[in-house]
Structure formats: C-alpha cells, structure tokens
Amino acid sequence: MSATIPQSAAQAAAPYDALLLYSFGGPNRPEDVVPFLRNVTAGKGIPDERLEEVGEHYYGFGGKSPINEQNLALKAALEAELAARGIDLPVVWGNRNWEPYTNDAVDELEKIGAKRAVALVTSAFSSYSGCRQYREDLAVTLEKRGQLGADGSTGVQFDKIRSYFNHPGFAEANVDAVVDAYTELAAAGGDGAAARLVFVTHSIPETMEAASRISHATYSQQHLDLARVVAGRVAERLGHEVPWDLAYCSRSGPPSQPWLEPDVNDHLEALAADSVRDVVLSPIGFVSDHMEVAYDLDTEALATAKDLGLTAVRAGTVGTREPFVRGLVDLLLERAALARDEDVAEATVGELPPFRSVCAPNCCLRRDGEPSGVPALCGTEVYA
Ligand SMILES: CC1=C(CCC(=O)O)c2cc3nc(cc4[nH]c(cc5[nH]c(cc1n2)c(C)c5CCC(=O)O)c(CCC(=O)O)c4C)C(CCC(=O)O)=C3C
Numbered sequence: 001m002s003a004t005i006p007q008s009a010a011q012a013a014a015p016y017d018a019l020l021l022y023s024f025g026g027p028n029r030p031e032d033v034v035p036f037l038r039n040v041t042a043g044k045g046i047p048d049e050r051l052e053e054v055g056e057h058y059y060g061f062g063g064k065s066p067i068n069e070q071n072l073a074l075k076a077a078l079e080a081e082l083a084a085r086g087i088d089l090p091v092v093w094g095n096r097n098w099e100p101y102t103n104d105a106v107d108e109l110e111k112i113g114a115k116r117a118v119a120l121v122t123s124a125f126s127s128y129s130g131c132r133q134y135r136e137d138l139a140v141t142l143e144k145r146g147q148l149g150a151d152g153s154t155g156v157q158f159d160k161i162r163s164y165f166n167h168p169g170f171a172e173a174n175v176d177a178v179v180d181a182y183t184e185l186a187a188a189g190g191d192g193a194a195a196r197l198v199f200v201t202h203s204i205p206e207t208m209e210a211a212s213r214i215s216h217a218t219y220s221q222q223h224l225d226l227a228r229v230v231a232g233r234v235a236e237r238l239g240h241e242v243p244w245d246l247a248y249c250s251r252s253g254p255p256s257q258p259w260l261e262p263d264v265n266d267h268l269e270a271l272a273a274d275s276v277r278d279v280v281l282s283p284i285g286f287v288s289d290h291m292e293v294a295y296d297l298d299t300e301a302l303a304t305a306k307d308l309g310l311t312a313v314r315a316g317t318v319g320t321r322e323p324f325v326r327g328l329v330d331l332l333l334e335r336a337a338l339a340r341d342e343d344v345a346e347a348t349v350g351e352l353p354p355f356r357s358v359c360a361p362n363c364c365l366r367r368d369g370e371p372s373g374v375p376a377l378c379g380t381e382v383y384a
C-alpha cells in the first residue's frame with residue numbers, strides 16, 4: 001500500500017483538510033435585499049424593472065430568503081453523515097453573494113489551519129452560473145487577499161467536486177421527492193396516471209447555454225439526461241407511464257436577449273390547451289426550496305396552474321434527503337481518491353459521462369467564444 005492511501009476512515013478525505021460548502025447566498029432582512037441584488041447583478045446588464053420586481057419577491061417574504069437556513073441545514077446534515085462514517089473533516093460555509101462571503105470562508109479556513117480544501121457547490125448542473133462563476137469568485141477573492149500567484153498558486157489550495165447532476169444520489173433523492181408528490185397529487189384529487197411531470201430549472205441566456213458545451217453536454221442536455229432517468233424510475237415505482245417535459249423559470253435580462261424556453265407558466269398554458277388536467281412540477285434544477293422555488297414556482301406557477309383549472313403540486317427539492325447527502329459524501333471521497341491519484345469509479349446515471357473534476361480551459365464561459373479574462377481556480381487554466 002502506498003503511503004498516500006489513507007489507513008482509516010478518519011483519513012478517507014485526505015489530502016483535504018476541510019470541505020467548503022459553497023453557495024449563492026441570500027438576504028436575511030429587508031435592508032439586505034438591495035445590497036444583495038447589487039452583488040448578484042454587478043455588471044450583468046439586468047434591467048432596473050426586473051431588479052425592482054425581484055426585490056418585491058424578497059419583500060413579499062419579509063426580506064428574507066430561505067436559502068441561508070437551508071444551507072445551514074445541509075451543512076449540519078453533511079457533518080452528521082461525515083461523523084457517522086468516521087470521517088474527520090470540518091465543513092466551512094461560504095457564499096458568492098451574501099454573508100458569510102467567500103472571503104469570510106477563507107478567513108475561517110485559515111483560522112482552522114486548513115491547507116487544502118475541497119469545494120462543494122450547491123449547484124448540480126454546469127454552466128457559467130453553476131460552475132465557472134464560483135471558480136472565478138474563489139480566484140478573485142484570493143487575488144484581493146494577495147494570495148493568488150501568477151502561476152495559479154494560492155494560500156489555501158482549492159479543488160472542486162464535479163458537477164453532480166448525474167450522480168446516483170442526486171437522481172435517487174429526486175425520484176423519492178417526485179414519488180411523494182404523486183401521493184400528494186392523489187390526495188388533492190388529481191389523477192397521477194394522466195398527469196404530466198414537468199421538470200423545472202433556472203433559465204439561462206442562450207449564449208450561456210452554448211458556452212456550457214465543452215466536450216460534454218450543454219446545461220439543458222444535462223437536465224434532459226437526468227429527467228429521463230428520474231421519470232423512468234418514477235414510472236417503475238408508480239407502475240404507470242410518466243410523460244414528462246422540461247420547462248424553465250426565473251428568466252431575467254432584457255426581452256431582446258434569448259433565454260432557454262419554454263417558461264414554466266407558458267408551458268402550463270400549452271398543457272391546459274392540450275387537455276392536460278393534472279401536473280407535478282419537479283424543480284430538478286435547484287437543490288433547495290430557495291426563493292426561485294418559493295416565488296417563481298410556489299407563488300407564480302402554482303397560481304398560473306390554478307387560473308388554468310389544473311390540479312398541480314410541486315415536488316420537493318433534494319434538500320437534506322438522505323440519498324442526496326450520502327451521495328455528496330460519496331462524491332467527496334471520490335474527489336479525494338482522484339486527488340491521491342488512485343483509480344476510482346465515478347458513479348453516474350443516464351447516458352452522459354461524469355463531469356470533469358478539474359475544469360478544462362474555457363470551460364463554462366459566460367458567453368460562447370469570449371474568454372472571461374477573469375482568473376478561475378479548480379481548472380487547468382493558468383493566468384500569468
Ligand atoms: C443557473 C442558475 C441557478 C441555478 C444554479 C444555482 O443554484 O446556483 C441560479 C440560482 C440562483 N439564483 C438566485 C438569485 C438570483 N439570480 C439572478 C440572476 C441570474 N441567475 C442566473 C442563473 C442561475 N441562478 C442567471 C443567468 C442570472 C442573470 C444574471 C447573470 O447572468 O448572472 C438574480 C438577479 C435578479 C434576476 O434576474 O432574477 C437573483 C436575485 C438564487 C438565490 C435564491 C434565494 O435568494 O433564495 C439562486 C440559488
């Protein structure tokens with residue numbers, strides 16, 4: 001046995017000495033809403049009307065997004081799963097857009113003496129928003145701290161867990177959530193056998209969709225691959241066919257800019273016109289019931305469904321479901337084994353290969369063909 005192979009569960013995460021739970025962030029009180037939105041949209045050309053509208057979504061919920069408590073719950077669930085497996089690894093939480101910021105997380109990592117951390121992003125699919133933007137945020141944070149060398153070397157060193165949309169744990173947790181939703185639909189008087197399962201994810205600009213295809217499927221293709229698996233397994237569990245579609249929510253940007261469609265509200269209209277009466281909405285694009293789910297689906301899309309006379313229920317996100325949390329710890333151990341140069345099976349479901357753990361140059365750019373010019377960690381790019 002090589003000396004680098006861990007001798008016990010306590011060392012199974014070697015060479016990592018910390019896990020960074022890395023998320024989007026959200027406001028905790030009304031005064032946070034505008035500064036939060038400024039952080040999210042800096043330099044993105046989002047029209048003021050859209051920002052005011054999104055601000056209202058948050059004020060409608062008392063100025064507080066559910067996302068921070070959900071991340072704390074996920075952190076606690078990860079800590080419990082790590083402890084249950086005897087893996088000794090501190091979990092540090094940080095966000096791109098709100099406290100605790102990435103910079104706060106790096107402070108914390110230094111405080112606990114971490115030298116090499118592995119980042120777990122709360123975004124299962126890869127695109128600029130779910131992958132590179134986090135990698136850039138890490139690099140820029142370290143650069144501002146004077147801890148990013150010209151050769152890409154850093155103070156605390158970071159690796160990233162691969163995008164996990166096609167990991168078995170994520171798929172299984174979604175299957176469980178959708179099966180539960182069919183039970184709810186029946187309780188609401190709906191007819192599951194006749195229902196349409198509508199998977200929903202965050203829309204992105206078509207230019208971002210195109211740039212997400214780097215020797216791998218694009219963002220939308222990743223969703224379609226997972227959706228096929230989830231619907232197939234749900235059909236097996238329910239014992240009837242499960243017809244399904246993929247729709248999008250939370251579009252922003254100017255109306256002239258094409259984003260992925262159909263919008264979930266438009267899609268519900270099309271389904272109603274097509275004599276569909278019962279709908280299950282499954283937000284597979286999100287890992288917790290944060291504001292995009294609470295507003296765009298539970299408030300807006302469910303109201304649309306009601307207006308159309310549809311019986312509709314919204315399936316839960318994976319949240320802290322056991323198969324999801326177990327899968328994340330499996331992914332962490334897989335990443336650690338790769339970092340130790342061991343052969344390791346990268347488990348997947350569906351047709352697509354595992355997403356790469358070390359991003360390739362120009363992977364997941366914001367716009368097709370336009371290098372970002374911003375340094376990014378956890379990839380093979382070097383910014384001299
Ligand atoms: C793919 C994707 C995910 C899923 C992956 C992931 O989970 O990371 C996601 C998640 C989230 N998006 C969130 C919030 C916002 N996203 C915005 C804007 C945008 N999102 C985009 C994409 C995504 N976003 C894009 C292309 C934009 C346009 C600006 C840009 O090109 O970057 C805006 C600005 C206003 C607006 O336009 O809506 C807000 C407020 C929250 C927090 C919710 C809470 O507070 O509970 C979460 C988890």
Ligand SMILES: [Fe+2]
Pocket residue numbers: 202250
């Ligand atoms: Fe977003």
